[in-house]
Structure formats: structure tokens, C-alpha cells
Amino acid sequence: MTLVLVVRHGLTASTGTALTGWMPGVVLDDRGRAQARALGTRLAGVPLDAIISSPLDRCRQTAEAIAAAHEGPPLTVQLDERVGECHYGEWTGQPLKKLAKEPLWRVVQAHPSAVRFPGGESMLGMQDRAVGAVRDWNERLGREAVYVICSHGDVIKSILADSLGMHLDMCQRIQVDPCSLSVIRYTPLRPFVLRMNDIAGDVSGLKRPSSPLNQAPGASARHEEEAQVGGGAGG
Numbered sequence: 760m761t762l763v764l765v766v767r768h769g770l771t772a773s774t775g776t777a778l779t780g781w782m783p784g785v786v787l788d789d790r791g792r793a794q795a796r797a798l799g800t801r802l803a804g805v806p807l808d809a810i811i812s813s814p815l816d817r818c819r820q821t822a823e824a825i826a827a828a829h830e831g832p833p834l835t836v837q838l839d840e841r842v843g844e845c846h847y848g849e850w851t852g853q854p855l856k857k858l859a860k861e862p863l864w865r866v867v868q869a870h871p872s873a874v875r876f877p878g879g880e881s882m883l884g885m886q887d888r889a890v891g892a893v894r895d896w897n898e899r900l901g902r903e904a905v906y907v908i909c910s911h912g913d914v915i916k917s918i919l920a921d922s923l924g925m926h927l928d929m930c931q932r933i934q935v936d937p938c939s940l941s942v943i944r945y946t947p948l949r950p951f952v953l954r955m956n957d958i959a960g961d962v963s964g965l966k967r968p969s970s971p972l973n974q975a976p977g978a979s980a981r982h983e984e985e986a987q988v989g990g991g992a993g994g
Contacts, residue, residue, distance in 0.1 A: 762904070762965065763893060763907075766941075767912055768787070768795075768813075768938070769817070778850050780844050780846065780850070784816065785816060785817055791820075795824035796828070798940065799829075802825055802829070805966065807825075807905055808904045810836050810907045811896055812909040813838070813842050815844060818909045819909075839896075842908055842914060843911070844911040848878030868931055871928055871931065893945075912935045919952060938958065940957045
């Protein structure tokens with residue numbers, strides 16, 4: 760299996776008030792830097808193989824805080840535009856209160872798969888590139904990898920919707936707070952969503968599993984692909 764820790768960047772001065780998109784120079788504020796340091800401390804003992812980040816400053820700063828706290832071998836943050844923010848086009852930099860009055864706003868809320876932002880990207884296109892990036896990194900890093908992807912709210916919602924087998928139109932039912940942690944276990948058969956929007960939970964269980972002894976050939980692969988009927992006993 761591949762364990763992917765999906766992190767949203769910390770707070771900026773405009774988080775929740777404006778749609779900054781790919782605007783340059785949007786950095787973490789004091790609250791966001793504190794959030795990033797706290798998340799880095801939480802994840803310090805998790806044996807990470809890689810840290811992948813959106814190239815935008817707010818994600819890169821969050822990812823670098825995780826890398827700085829990592830107790831394993833030093834990791835360099837690798838940037839990947841495919842997990843970058845949605846390209847909002849003419850909506851970029853606009854106050855959310857103003858955008859909420861636009862007819863397209865209701866479509867974004869109820870039918871995001873039909874949305875293409877004026878002069879920008881479709882939400883389906885955003886999901887396709889982001890999910891493709893995750894699966895590409897899964898292939899590159901291998902089935903035993905544990906790694907971080909630091910990205911943005913709408914992008915993470917689309918990745919989680921794909922992992923849950925949900926249509927993109929359902930993604931607005933998912934909450935992704937600043938500096939929250941979501942965890943997805945990818946197997947050859949299907950993904951399993953282990954956590955969503957976790958901002959304070961214990962992370963000691965996020966580790967590379969040891970191989971069970973005395974198993975028949977193929978048994979381990981079958982086990983990791985199967986759901987826990989009845990709910991199981993936990994990780």
C-alpha cells in the first residue's frame with residue numbers, strides 16, 4: 760500500500776476573505792506559521808519518504824515546516840504544479856463576498872463539475888491533474904511509501920472525492936480546514952480514506968506496516984485491498 764498524507768497550507772491574511780488562487784506573494788501569516796510548526800511537530804516521528812508541495816508560497820512554507828521537523832533522513836520539498844491551486848482566472852484576487860453574488864457561485868456550490876472559471880480552469884480539469892499527480896507519485900515512490908502532499912482546499916476536496924468514489928459534484932460536502940491533515944491509503948484495487956480534516960489527532964499509527972509472517976503468497980496484497988466488514992478493530 761501507499762500512504763498519502765494530504766495537508767492543506769496554513770492561514771494567510773486573506774484566507775476565507777478572498778480567492779487568491781495563483782497570485783504571487785501570498786504567504787503564511789503569524790497564525791499560519793504557528794499552524795505549520797505545530798503540524799510539523801505532530802508529524803515529526805512519521806517516517807516520510809517524500810514531501811511534495813504546490814509551488815505557491817503558502818504551501819511551500821507549510822511543507823518546509825514539516826521537512827524541518829522531520830526526525831528521519833533529511834527531506835527536500837519537491838514542487839509539483841499539478842497539486843497547485845485551481846486556476847480561477849478572472850475570479851483571482853476577488854473578495855468572496857463579491858463573488859458570492861455572481862450566478863456562477865451557485866453552480867460552484869451545487870454542480871462544480873460544470874464549472875469553468877472565466878479565463879481559467881474547469882474544476883474537472885483541476886481534479887484530473889491533481890489525482891493524476893497523486894497516482895504518479897504513488898508509482899514513483901512505490902507501494903511501501905509514506906509521503907506528504909501539501910496543497911489547497913478545493914484541490915484536496917477533489918482528491919478526497921475521487922478516493923471516496925464520489926462524483927465531483929459532492930465535493931462541497933467535504934470540509935478541509937487550514938493546516939488540516941487527511942490520510943489516504945492507496946492499494947492496487949482502491950483507495951481507503953483513513954482521515955479527513957484532522958487538526959489535532961494522534962498520528963503515531965501513521966507508519967509503514969511490517970510484513971505479516973507466515974502468510975500464503977498473495978495473502979498480504981489481498982488483505983490490504985479488502986474492507987473491514989463490521990468495522991474492524993482499528994489500525
